[in-house]
Amino acid sequence: MVGESKLNLFGVINALILCCIGLMTVYPIIYIFSISISDTASVVQGKVTLLPRGINFDAYLEVLKDKRIPRAYLNTIFYTGFGTFINLLLTAIAAYPLSRPDFFWRKYWMIGIVLTMFLNPGIIPNYLIVQGLGLTDTVWALVIPNAIWTMELIILKSFYESMSSQVRESALIDGASEYRILFNIVIPLSKPALASIGLFYFMGHWNSFFLPMIYLTDSSMYPLQVVLRDMLIFDDGAKTGLVDAAALAPQAKKNATIVLSMIPVLLMYPFAQKYFAKGIMLGSEKG
Amino acid sequence: MKRDRQLLVLFLPCLIFYIVFRYGPMFGLTIAFKDYNVFEGILGSKWVGLKHFIKFFSSNDFWLLFRNTLALGFFSLIFGFPVPILLAIMLNELRVKWMRKSIQTLTYLPAFLSVVIISSMVIDFLSPSSGLINKLMAALGFEKIYFLIMPEWFRTIYVASDIWANMGYEAIIYLAAIAGISPTLYEAARVDGCSRLRSLWYITIPSLMPTILIMFILKTGNMLRIGYEKVLLLYTPTTYEVADVFSTYVYRKGLLESNYSYAAAVGMFEALIAMIMLLSANFISRKAGGKGLW
Numbered sequence: 001m002v003g004e005s006k007l008n009l010f011g012v013i014n015a016l017i018l019c020c021i022g023l024m025t026v027y028p029i030i031y032i033f034s035i036s037i038s039d040t041a042s043v044v045q046g047k048v049t050l051l052p053r054g055i056n057f058d059a060y061l062e063v064l065k066d067k068r069i070p071r072a073y074l075n076t077i078f079y080t081g082f083g084t085f086i087n088l089l090l091t092a093i094a095a096y097p098l099s100r101p102d103f104f105w106r107k108y109w110m111i112g113i114v115l116t117m118f119l120n121p122g123i124i125p126n127y128l129i130v131q132g133l134g135l136t137d138t139v140w141a142l143v144i145p146n147a148i149w150t151m152e153l154i155i156l157k158s159f160y161e162s163m164s165s166q167v168r169e170s171a172l173i174d175g176a177s178e179y180r181i182l183f184n185i186v187i188p189l190s191k192p193a194l195a196s197i198g199l200f201y202f203m204g205h206w207n208s209f210f211l212p213m214i215y216l217t218d219s220s221m222y223p224l225q226v227v228l229r230d231m232l233i234f235d236d237g238a239k240t241g242l243v244d245a246a247a248l249a250p251q252a253k254k255n256a257t258i259v260l261s262m263i264p265v266l267l268m269y270p271f272a273q274k275y276f277a278k279g280i281m282l283g284s285e286k287g
Numbered sequence: 288m289k290r291d292r293q294l295l296v297l298f299l300p301c302l303i304f305y306i307v308f309r310y311g312p313m314f315g316l317t318i319a320f321k322d323y324n325v326f327e328g329i330l331g332s333k334w335v336g337l338k339h340f341i342k343f344f345s346s347n348d349f350w351l352l353f354r355n356t357l358a359l360g361f362f363s364l365i366f367g368f369p370v371p372i373l374l375a376i377m378l379n380e381l382r383v384k385w386m387r388k389s390i391q392t393l394t395y396l397p398a399f400l401s402v403v404i405i406s407s408m409v410i411d412f413l414s415p416s417s418g419l420i421n422k423l424m425a426a427l428g429f430e431k432i433y434f435l436i437m438p439e440w441f442r443t444i445y446v447a448s449d450i451w452a453n454m455g456y457e458a459i460i461y462l463a464a465i466a467g468i469s470p471t472l473y474e475a476a477r478v479d480g481c482s483r484l485r486s487l488w489y490i491t492i493p494s495l496m497p498t499i500l501i502m503f504i505l506k507t508g509n510m511l512r513i514g515y516e517k518v519l520l521l522y523t524p525t526t527y528e529v530a531d532v533f534s535t536y537v538y539r540k541g542l543l544e545s546n547y548s549y550a551a552a553v554g555m556f557e558a559l560i561a562m563i564m565l566l567s568a569n570f571i572s573r574k575a576g577g578k579g580l581w
Contacts, residue, residue, distance in 0.1 A: 010484055014380050022390040028408050046422060094301030097294040104291050116309040118562050122554030124541045125315030145308045148301060178293035207401030210516050214542055225403045232407035233520055251417060258404055265399045277459050
């Protein structure tokens with residue numbers, strides 16, 4: 001198969017279709033970007049179809065002047081950083097005992113944990129618990145109720161299990177405590193696995209909008225996605241398109257906001273590709 | 288023993304987390320059988336038996352939600368399921384390595400965008416005034432279409448944007464499965480004079496079958512867990528009749544209108560069906576392929 005360089009009809013058609021698919025996937029993203037850096041006149045006249053026209057960054061300056069966005073941006077960075085840290089910490093320390101064959105009642109803990117993947121009581125009881133604990137309108141509401149994702153816990157547990165036990169055992173003989181073994185040996189050795197589940201957690205926090213929307217009422221605490229939703233989707237009848245005149249001019253500004261919100265995700269993309277794929281595979285195999 | 292105690296200490300946060308935030312809400316579901324009152328709390332509120340369930344089942348909303356949830360899930364499955372498989376096979380057949388890599392990278396990109404961004408792109412592209420689709424149609428001499436307020440378009444929009452966003456991501460599993468096929472099979476086929484199309488038909492597809500089957504069964508099990516966040520972002524009162532699903536209804540009735548007990552009853556019904564579907568799917572996949580999700 002490999003090394004066969006003969007040009008045939010099948011190969012050419014296949015390549016053409018795939019190029020179309022590839023273009024279709026990125027086209028909306030390029031278009032959004034082009035609108036955001038084109039001048040207002042070109043945007044309003046609908047001249048921008050692929051590449052930007054009359055390049056300027058006014059829309060970005062405008063966005064940064066709007067107090068809501070820089071603040072929301074900082075909020076998101078904070079929630080994502082703090083949230084991912086808590087996620088990783090709790091998952092890492094929980095997976096360790098569960099990976100030990102001799103851990104007390106291990107089988108029952110695992111059954112209890114896996115069962116929660118089937119039993120999902122829905123929004124209302126979760127909301128009442130969070131509210132009852134007084135977490136609404138605090139960061140904790142975004143961090144604690146989803147501190148551990150069961151799938152990621154299972155992935156990490158299987159990763160720990162697959163690690164060679166020799167290093168751990170020699171440390172045990174040297175009299176190291178379980179804490180020391182975990183923090184000085186197991187965690188440093190599981191960096192690739194932590195990176196891959198960390199990415200899922202990161203993406204989860206960065207892109208989350210539903211939980212902040214229901215748990216935060218103070219608009220100064222809103223993360224980017226909630227502000228984006230208010231601006232892009234519930235603003236000035238943009239959705240139904242009934243308010244045409246109003247929807248036109250701010251288009252560049254809206255798109256600049258979208259681009260700004262995508263930057264960190266796009267920066268992580270090269271790494272993400274590597275670790276995300278790994279995470280998906282682990283998840284699909286071990287589950 | 289000391290070691291057991293240390294392990295238990297490490298496990299404690301996890302234990303508390305699962306008890307409070309995973310099992311706690313299950314007990315909180317008792318409010319579906321009560322008239323929840325904020326001042327009396329979950330325990331103090333009065334029991335009312337099946338009142339909320341009866342009210343829900345006898346209302347017109349029930350059939351509407353049932354139909355919409357099923358339809359959205361079903362159409363997403365039927366149209367969305369084959370796409371990543373085809374994509375993976377086609378990518379694998381693409382012999383120019385850099386092209387394969389870059390197309391894979393491109394199709395994979397939308398998986399990293401948030402629902403809010405994807406929904407706002409959808410809205411932007413379909414907008415009657417400035418949307419690209421309508422501009423294109425105007426250029427071809429068609430009438431403007433107000434896509435997002437027309438019920439007949441909602442499902443198409445939902446399913447199509449789902450495919451756009453997820454195909455590259457889901458293709459990964461199939462690509463990996465293809466990578467696992469032994470090259471000797473292909474070499475033997477070529478020696479026997481098998482064309483590319485034939486080896487695709489007789490080797491690649493049959494080798495992928497177990498993966499396809501398991502993915503299909505699991506997807507069927509997850510059919511009801513549709514992306515309500517996107518529905519929430521894309522629907523309008525004029526499209527509720529086709530777009531409203533259990534979760535969005537629970538959100539509106541429960542959190543926006545504070546009908547906690549009624550919404551909890553609806554949510555419980557949804558969870559029950561979803562669980563039954565997932566468990567049976569898992570059971571079937573174990574029977575069929577010897578490998579379930581759990």
